[in-house]
Amino acid sequence: MPELPEVETLRRTLTPLLGLRVTRAHLLRPDILLSPSTHTAPTAMLQGDRLTAIDRRGKQLALIGASGRALVIQLGMSGQLLLGADSPHPSHTHAVWHFDSGAALLFRDPRRFGGLTSLPSLDALIARWHTLGPDGLNIRTPELIVRAGASRRAVKAALLDQSVLAGVGNIYADESLFLAGVHPAARCDRLKPEAWARIAEAIRLVLARAVEARGSTLRDYRDASGAPGAAQNLHRVYGRAGLPCLTCTRIIRSMMLAQRTTCFCPHCQPVRGKRSFLGAPSFAAVLRVPRGHTDAAGTPSGPFRF
DNA sequence: CTGGATGCCTGGGAGC
DNA sequence: TGCTCCCAGGCATCCA
Numbered sequence: 001m002p003e004l005p006e007v008e009t010l011r012r013t014l015t016p017l018l019g020l021r022v023t024r025a026h027l028l029r030p031d032i033l034l035s036p037s038t039h040t041a042p043t044a045m046l047q048g049d050r051l052t053a054i055d056r057r058g059k060q061l062a063l064i065g066a067s068g069r070a071l072v073i074q075l076g077m078s079g080q081l082l083l084g085a086d087s088p089h090p091s092h093t094h095a096v097w098h099f100d101s102g103a104a105l106l107f108r109d110p111r112r113f114g115g116l117t118s119l120p121s122l123d124a125l126i127a128r129w130h131t132l133g134p135d136g137l138n139i140r141t142p143e144l145i146v147r148a149g150a151s152r153r154a155v156k157a158a159l160l161d162q163s164v165l166a167g168v169g170n171i172y173a174d175e176s177l178f179l180a181g182v183h184p185a186a187r188c189d190r191l192k193p194e195a196w197a198r199i200a201e202a203i204r205l206v207l208a209r210a211v212e213a214r215g216s217t218l219r220d221y222r223d224a225s226g227a228p229g230a231a232q233n234l235h236r237v238y239g240r241a242g243l244p245c246l247t248c249t250r251i252i253r254s255m256m257l258a259q260r261t262t263c264f265c266p267h268c269q270p271v272r273g274k275r276s277f278l279g280a281p282s283f284a285a286v287l288r289v290p291r292g293h294t295d296a297a298g299t300p301s302g303p304f305r306f
Numbered sequence: 307c308t309g310g311a312t313g314c315c316t317g318g319g320a321g322c
Numbered sequence: 323t324g325c326t327c328c329c330a331g332g333c334a335t336c337c338a
C-alpha cells in the first residue's frame with residue numbers, strides 16, 4: 001500500500017529519468033487514464049516531451065515535461081512503477097514509456113485502484129495539489145488544528161483525509177497515533193493543542209523514519225528498481241493485533257474505524273489522557289526493532305538505530 | 307455542510 | 323486438492 005514514504009522512495013529512484021525524452025508511450029489499458037480531456041493518449045502520456053522534473057505531494061507523483069504538461073500518477077494500493085523491465089511485460093502492466101536513452105518505465109497495478117491523470121499545464125498541477133493538505137513530512141501543529149481541530153470526526157479519520165494532510169494512509173496513521181499516545185477514536189474537537197502538537201511531531205518522525213528505511217514492503221510494494229523497503233520492521237502496532245505491545249507488553253487491539261482496520265494499544269493510547277513517548281528518554285527504544293525481528297520476506301534484519 | 311457508507315478491483319490466505 | 327469466502331485499502335461518489 002504505497003503511502004508517502006513509498007512514493008517518496010519511488011521518486012528518488014526515478015531521478016535517472018530526468019532530462020530524458022519520451023520517444024514512445026503506450027497505454028495498454030485506456031481506462032487507467034483519468035480525465036483524458038481533449039488531447040490524445042500519447043500526448044497525455046508525455047510522448048515527445050522531455051522530463052524536466054519528478055515531483056511529489058502526499059501520495060501523488062507527477063512527471064513534468066519541458067512543455068509544462070504534467071502526468072499525475074496515483075498508485076492506489078497495488079500500483080508499481082518499474083524501471084528497465086520492458087519486455088516481456090509483467091502481468092497487469094497498463095502503461096509503458098520508452099526513453100531516448102533506451103530506458104523503459106512501466107506502470108503496473110493488479111487491483112487497478114491507481115490511475116494516471118493528464119494535466120495541460122503546471123498551473124493545473126498547482127491547482128490540483130492546492131486541494132491537498134500540507135505534505136506529511138512537513139506538517140505543523142497549527143495547520144493540523146486549522147484543518148481538523150473543529151471536526152467531530154475520529155482523529156484517525158482526519159489523518160486519512162488527504163485535504164487535512166497529504167500522504168498518510170492506514171499504516172502510518174496507526175503508527176503516528178501510537179507514537180503520539182493518542183487513541184485513534186478520539187474526537188478531533190476534544191483534543192487539546194498539546195495533543196495536536198504530539199500528533200504533528202509523531203507524523204513527521206514516523207514518515208521520515210520510513211523514508212530512511214525506503215518504505216514498508218508488506219507484500220506488493222517495490223521501488224522502481226524492484227527492491228523492497230524495510231520500514232515494516234519499524235511498525236509498532238500496524239498488523240500486530242493480538243500480539244503484545246512492544247512498549248508495555250499488553251495486547252494490541254484492533255477495531256474498525258473509518259472503514260479501516262485500526263490497530264492500537266489501549267494502555268499506551270488511552271482514550272483520555274496522554275502517554276506519549278515523544279521527548280521521553282526511552283524514545284529511542286520505542287523506535288528500535290526488537291532482536292530477532294524479521295521482515296516480510298523472512299530475512300532477519302538487525303535493529304534499526306537512529 | 308459534515309461525515310459516514312459504499313463500490314471499485316484482484317491476489318492471497320483461511321476454512322471446509 | 324480445489325473450491326468459496328473474505329479481506330486488504332485509496333479514493334470518488336452517494337446519502338442521511
